[in-house]
Amino acid sequence: MAELPLIGEGAPRIDGRLKVTGDARYAADFSVPNPAYAQLVTSTIARGRIVSLDASEAGKVPGVLKVYTHENAPKIEGVPFFGKGGQAYQGFRPLQGVEIKHEGQIIALVVAETLEAAREAAFRVKATYEPQTPAATFGDGGTETEVAAEISKQHTDPKTGDADAALKDAAHVVEAEYETATNHHNAMELYSTTAHWTGDHLTIYEPSQWVYGLRAGVAGELGIPQDKVRVLSPFTGGAFGSKGTVTARSALTAAAARALNRPVKLLVTRAQGYTTASYRAETKHRIRLGADGDGTFVGFVHEGFELTSRPDTFLVSGTESTVRMYGFKNVRTKVSAVRADRNTPGFMRSPAEVPYMFALESAVDELAWKIGMDPIELRLKNDTKTDPITGKPFTTRQVRACFERAKELFGWDRRVAKVGAMRADGELVGYGAALACYPTQLAPAAVRLTLEGKGRARVQIAAHDIGTGTYTVLAQAAAGLLGVALDRVEVELGDTNLPAGPISGGSVATASSVSAIMKAAEAIRLRLATAATTSNDGPLAGKDKESVVLKDGRLVAEDGTGEDLTDAFKRLGVGTVEEYAEWLPDGVDEKAMRGLYNGSVKIVGGPMQDRTQFSFGAELVEVRVNPRTLSIRVPRMVGVFASGRIMNRMTAGSQVLGGMVWGVGSALHEQTEIDRRYARYVNDNIAEYLVPVNADIVHQEIEFLEEDDGEVNLAGVKGLGELGNVGTNAAVANAVYHATGFRARKIPIRIEDVLKSHLV
Amino acid sequence: MTNPTPGASRREFLSTAASAPLVAGAAAGVLGGEARAQTTTGAAMAGGQVLVTLKVNGQTHRLSLDPRVTLVDALREHLGLTGTKVGCNHGQCGACTVHKDGVRVLSCLTLAVAAEGSEITTIEGLADGDELHPMQAAFVQHDAYQCGYCTPGQILSAVACVKEGHAGSDAEIREYMSGNLCRCGAYVNIVAAINDAKTKMGA
Numbered sequence: 001m002a003e004l005p006l007i008g009e010g011a012p013r014i015d016g017r018l019k020v021t022g023d024a025r026y027a028a029d030f031s032v033p034n035p036a037y038a039q040l041v042t043s044t045i046a047r048g049r050i051v052s053l054d055a056s057e058a059g060k061v062p063g064v065l066k067v068y069t070h071e072n073a074p075k076i077e078g079v080p081f082f083g084k085g086g087q088a089y090q091g092f093r094p095l096q097g098v099e100i101k102h103e104g105q106i107i108a109l110v111v112a113e114t115l116e117a118a119r120e121a122a123f124r125v126k127a128t129y130e131p132q133t134p135a136a137t138f139g140d141g142g143t144e145t146e147v148a149a150e151i152s153k154q155h156t157d158p159k160t161g162d163a164d165a166a167l168k169d170a171a172h173v174v175e176a177e178y179e180t181a182t183n184h185h186n187a188m189e190l191y192s193t194t195a196h197w198t199g200d201h202l203t204i205y206e207p208s209q210w211v212y213g214l215r216a217g218v219a220g221e222l223g224i225p226q227d228k229v230r231v232l233s234p235f236t237g238g239a240f241g242s243k244g245t246v247t248a249r250s251a252l253t254a255a256a257a258r259a260l261n262r263p264v265k266l267l268v269t270r271a272q273g274y275t276t277a278s279y280r281a282e283t284k285h286r287i288r289l290g291a292d293g294d295g296t297f298v299g300f301v302h303e304g305f306e307l308t309s310r311p312d313t314f315l316v317s318g319t320e321s322t323v324r325m326y327g328f329k330n331v332r333t334k335v336s337a338v339r340a341d342r343n344t345p346g347f348m349r350s351p352a353e354v355p356y357m358f359a360l361e362s363a364v365d366e367l368a369w370k371i372g373m374d375p376i377e378l379r380l381k382n383d384t385k386t387d388p389i390t391g392k393p394f395t396t397r398q399v400r401a402c403f404e405r406a407k408e409l410f411g412w413d414r415r416v417a418k419v420g421a422m423r424a425d426g427e428l429v430g431y432g433a434a435l436a437c438y439p440t441q442l443a444p445a446a447v448r449l450t451l452e453g454k455g456r457a458r459v460q461i462a463a464h465d466i467g468t469g470t471y472t473v474l475a476q477a478a479a480g481l482l483g484v485a486l487d488r489v490e491v492e493l494g495d496t497n498l499p500a501g502p503i504s505g506g507s508v509a510t511a512s513s514v515s516a517i518m519k520a521a522e523a524i525r526l527r528l529a530t531a532a533t534t535s536n537d538g539p540l541a542g543k544d545k546e547s548v549v550l551k552d553g554r555l556v557a558e559d560g561t562g563e564d565l566t567d568a569f570k571r572l573g574v575g576t577v578e579e580y581a582e583w584l585p586d587g588v589d590e591k592a593m594r595g596l597y598n599g600s601v602k603i604v605g606g607p608m609q610d611r612t613q614f615s616f617g618a619e620l621v622e623v624r625v626n627p628r629t630l631s632i633r634v635p636r637m638v639g640v641f642a643s644g645r646i647m648n649r650m651t652a653g654s655q656v657l658g659g660m661v662w663g664v665g666s667a668l669h670e671q672t673e674i675d676r677r678y679a680r681y682v683n684d685n686i687a688e689y690l691v692p693v694n695a696d697i698v699h700q701e702i703e704f705l706e707e708d709d710g711e712v713n714l715a716g717v718k719g720l721g722e723l724g725n726v727g728t729n730a731a732v733a734n735a736v737y738h739a740t741g742f743r744a745r746k747i748p749i750r751i752e753d754v755l756k757s758h759l760v
Numbered sequence: 761m762t763n764p765t766p767g768a769s770r771r772e773f774l775s776t777a778a779s780a781p782l783v784a785g786a787a788a789g790v791l792g793g794e795a796r797a798q799t800t801t802g803a804a805m806a807g808g809q810v811l812v813t814l815k816v817n818g819q820t821h822r823l824s825l826d827p828r829v830t831l832v833d834a835l836r837e838h839l840g841l842t843g844t845k846v847g848c849n850h851g852q853c854g855a856c857t858v859h860k861d862g863v864r865v866l867s868c869l870t871l872a873v874a875a876e877g878s879e880i881t882t883i884e885g886l887a888d889g890d891e892l893h894p895m896q897a898a899f900v901q902h903d904a905y906q907c908g909y910c911t912p913g914q915i916l917s918a919v920a921c922v923k924e925g926h927a928g929s930d931a932e933i934r935e936y937m938s939g940n941l942c943r944c945g946a947y948v949n950i951v952a953a954i955n956d957a958k959t960k961m962g963a
Contacts, residue, residue: 010903012900012901012903013900013903015908016899016900016905017892017900018908019899019900019905019908019911020883020892020896020897020899020900020905020908020911020912020915021843021883021884021886021887021892021896022841022842022843022844022882022883022884022912023843023884024908025842026842026845026909028836028842028846029836029842031840031842114826115829115833115837116826116828116829116833117826120828185943186943187907187909187943188845188847188853188855188907188909188910188941188942188943188944189845189847189907189909190846190847190848235907235908235909236907237845237907237908237909237910238906238907238909238943238944239907240943267846269849270847270848270849270850465907466907467905467906467907467908467944468906469906650903651903651906653903654903654906654944654946654949655906657945657946657948657949658906658944658945658946659945660945661945661947662945685848685850685852686847686848686850686852686853686941687848687850687852691941691943692945692947693938693939693941693947694933694934694935694937694938694940694942694947694950694951695934695935695938696947697934697945697947697948698930698934699948700948
């Protein structure tokens with residue numbers, strides 16, 4: 001088979017033209033005949049009961065068709081919570097009773113002739129509650145703390161040796177608590193659902209990173225067969241984990257459309273998105289990290305506390321990653337769930353690694369200062385080729401090479417190893433470093449690949465392009481493997497009429513989809529090569545069929561002899577060859593493919609039976625702290641990553657550039673503020689929930705190292721969606737320490753925190 | 761000009777419809793805000809329609825609209841021009857940016873009736889036939905996007921940024937493009953695309 005390059009050409013996106021002309025159709029852009037418009041009404045209390053819901057005023061608004069409340073809402077058969085093997089974002093179903101489990105819970109759905117009437121009527125729904133005092137977050141009365149290993153059979157806390165004993169004898173120990181804030185995804189595209197019935201067949205247009213899951217979830221909740229539902233999401237306007245699970249609105253909208261006998265388009269406001277879908281929960285960490293006199297790590301204890309809702313246990317358990325970062329000899333970990341009266345949290349870009357690696361990478365920096373070592377040197381001293389927990393080798397692990405290249409690009413040798421010692425333009429300057437990582441994960445994938453004799457190819461897979469470049473990289477894979485030009489490849493995604501693709505989560509999409517394409521492409525090659533080599537005539541007659549590849553629109557043998565694709569197809573007697581292929585990751589049994597079609601997710605990776613697979617990176621940042629305003633700026637960032645085969649250097653670059661921007665957000669901007677009296681999000685909009693803007697990001701430099709990893713999967717691809725925003729928050733916090741002497745153990749870092757520094 | 765239909769008094773129209781988006785912009789949450797029970801506002805609206813003539817991308821459209829319809833909703837829900845995106849409905853994100861008489865405006869904070877008599881340009885009207893506007897081409901070339909949802913607004917803002925003379929330096933571009941959020945974080949590529957396009961735009 002033709003080889004794909006280790007670092008693929010930076011071809012512009014094949015869907016670029018659609019995106020810059022407004023022709024890319026996102027879920028809410030699809031037109032349906034004569035739609036009715038729906039709006040949600042959400043609760044203003046976090047815990048209690050609805051005493052009465054008065055929809056009479058709302059019903060009088062001209063154009064209102066229906067107001068659904070718990071008294072008349074369609075009955076929804078809840079499908080299981082994602083964490084329990086289902087598709088649902090949370091186990092609890094709103095609008096099925098009077099109980100209020102969190103602030104901003106859906107309590108009514110208004111459907112009207114126009115968007116304006118629906119909005120007005122939504123304001124006119126009046127609720128009376130019997131409220132109870134809610135617990136909002138850590139430390140509030142009424143929260144319940146449970147040890148994950150005690151409440152979940154699937155949860156195990158990674159452990160090796162005797163960390164507590166080792167730490168007693170360690171020459172240097174850092175013992176600290178770290179905290180990360182509540183974050184919301186805030187994809188630019190708002191949540192929406194458009195439901196259109198034609199007879200007993202339902203079409204759903206909804207922004208999704210898992211169309212098969214959405215299909216299964218909606219069908220399950222409506223009690224109809226899955227094949228009666230089609231989900232379309234060819235373009236998703238950002239997802240970051242928020243559009244992977246099935247929220248309550250989808251089935252409600254579909255049920256309303258069925259009852260009203262017309263298409264219904266529900267547009268969710270940004271504020272409502274904060275409470276009717278998921279988010280990254282706040283976390284706390286207790287870290288103990290010890291080293292002997294020369295900086296060799298001897299023990300590591302990582303205890304994590306994660307906020308979750310009352311009904312659901314959602315945990316990210318990032319200790320699974322932190323324990324594998326260095327050659328820890330002794331490790332003890334524990335994860336606990338803290339329940340409060342909140343909506344259920346969920347996956348948000350690098351769900352486990354963003355909070356947990358912040359804690360580890362901050363602690364490593366603290367230890368370096370304590371020992372008096374360069375923080376990068378300390379990391380490299382403790383690099384490991386084997387997984388400290390399982391003892392198995394890492395497939396590839398270029399931590400050292402990443403840091404060395406990053407140091408060079410950054411000019412790390414200019415660093416003065418003293419707090420507050422560097423200044424420029426009257427500002428304090430700090431350098432910070434951190435390790436980035438992400439487990440290489442895979443999921444089953446099916447694809448249909450078509451090659452025409454005229455040299456056109458088509459890839460059909462219900463994968464998703466959530467900004468990740470999926471259209472382009474899958475086209476590049478097909479073009480490279482089938483030997484046709486990139487502009488001759490068409491890609492169809494985001495539609496349950498296509499073969500089932502992987503969920504776009506856990507950075508599995510490219511690796512899994514390209515592996516499936518490789519399987520299909522090999523079948524196509526073999527058909528053509530067999531016909532050509534077993535033929536009585538033609539230039540390839542009698543050649544070894546294994547040596548024949550598809551290249552530049554030709555079928556060619558190793559010695560260069562070959563024939564044009566058109567001739568090869570003539571021999572086959574067909575104009576088109578189509579192959580459907582199913583690909584399963586190592587150790588996944590065949591039932592997983594049926595599961596994929598039925599909306600069940602099987603993701604494997606990280607620590608495997610015989611190996612451990614991760615991608616790695618080194619991130620170095622400079623911060624400048626203004627001594628008068630105390631504002632913290634990040635004038636430059638350098639990231640060097642090793643993540644297996646890179647399909648497209650440009651789209652891959654964009655992924656990690658964007659990830660690092662997220663890291664700046666995590667460190668300096670993003671926090672969903674909670675009014676603890678009411679367990680209510682206060683800044684539930686995109687002006688007061690701060691995200692980095694253009695002016696916050698000045699200079700970014702990134703590079704990918706070549707990495708040939710034949711073990712991770714067929715494609716040798718490791719995935720990139722999440723790697724870039726791991727560790728960045730710690731790198732920024734570490735740089736702030738270098739500049740000011742203020743150790744930020746809690747992010748985001750605020751100006752008032754920096755006031756605690758003696759240098760400003 | 762607008763013609764409120766009989767029954768909807770001019771005074772009522774001005775005091776409710778026209779003020780609502782301003783309130784929404786300042787206090788985040790009246791017309792475009794989330795509906796929360798118990799927080800019923802007094803923004804009672806007459807049900808009457810108004811005739812609005814909109815000139816979009818050189819085409820004239822006559823629409824009968826609820827006077828509360830915003831420009832973005834008129835474009836998307838009434839004219840099928842879905843290239844303009846809604847990211848917040850509060851004027852916070854810039855995704856709905858269009859040109860009104862060549863000036864960048866937030867179409868979620870502009871009532872459709874207030875756009876009457878103006879030349880509106882949306883992303884669909886920027887290219888010259890099959891030939892992309894230099895800014896569109898530069899966005900493709902520099903991968904100045906990822907998910908693409910903020911892109912129409914970014915591009916219209918970028919074109920205006922150049923025409924305003926606010927693309928003199930990287931720092932100036934960053935500042936004058938900061939009203940357009942890109943959650944994917946494509947900022948450095950957006951700046952590169954604008955630098956590239958500005959020369960081709962003759963700026």
